[in-house]
Amino acid sequence: MQTNVTKIGSVKTASIMTKSNSPLGGYCVNPYVGCPHACKYCYASFMKRFTGHTEEWGSFMDVKEWPKIRDPKKYAGQSVNIGTVTDGYNPLEETYGRTRQVLEELKDSGADLLICTKSDLVLRDMDLLKEINKNGKLTVSWSVNTLDESIKDDMDAAVSIERRLAAMKQVYDEGIRTVCFISPVFPGLTDIEAIIDRVKDQCDLIWLENLNLRGGFKKTIMDYIAEKHPDLLPLYEQIYNKKDRSYFKDLEKKAEDIARKYGCRFVDNETPYKRVPQGHPTIVDYFYHEEVRGTNNSGKRNK
């Protein structure tokens, strides 16, 4: 286990289940505070403000302790998203096993469990994942926004893209619904067609989400582009300073064309879904999903 974490603490919490404030409802589960993956674009770094941490994002971690979930059935039919402001399968999970713990507590709950990760440590829990998946209520998602390992290394400290893709395939082959989350899409750097072509036979869903630079990390990303990809700087200024959306509008059209080419459904924002025939993952357009309105999971965007 190798991480940049220099400070590990523990924190007691009254419940590990947090009601989501997303319009789609459900619950979030984050067994840790902080995240060693330290993605440069991490919106979750705002957590520092609420948890009293002043250290650099990625250098600290609090391991959560919670009272056992007393009535797991209470979450039946609800969506439960594991890993919204941390990666539950970060390298410290090897030692602390808090994500495995919460999966054990929720395994018979009947909740729709979604695990979001950038790791292959999830394979350690394959026995449990298979057990949970007996009722088809499990989905595992990996974030992959490039096939270029050097860009990945610039952006995060998680495992290689190849390891993520290998894990996705193993989980998919076990009959568990998988997602390739192409997020965030970096203009000029993320080749969505190459990624879709690579993963189409090992996932049921492909989620597309644009890079959003409203947070405190805007400067970090703009500085990175200026230093490593200066030819793209005018494009980034156009999109993120002048608020020109034409790049992403064109990319939406391109994604729709790719969907047609591969015989995939292309849907706007989240819609109910099932497993799909191999090679034809449903492509879900989450570009500018922050504009979604309504509480009925209508899949309609406020255009």
Ligand code: SF4
């Ligand atoms: S894996 Fe997710 S929570 Fe962790 S640093 Fe990256 S974006 Fe943030």
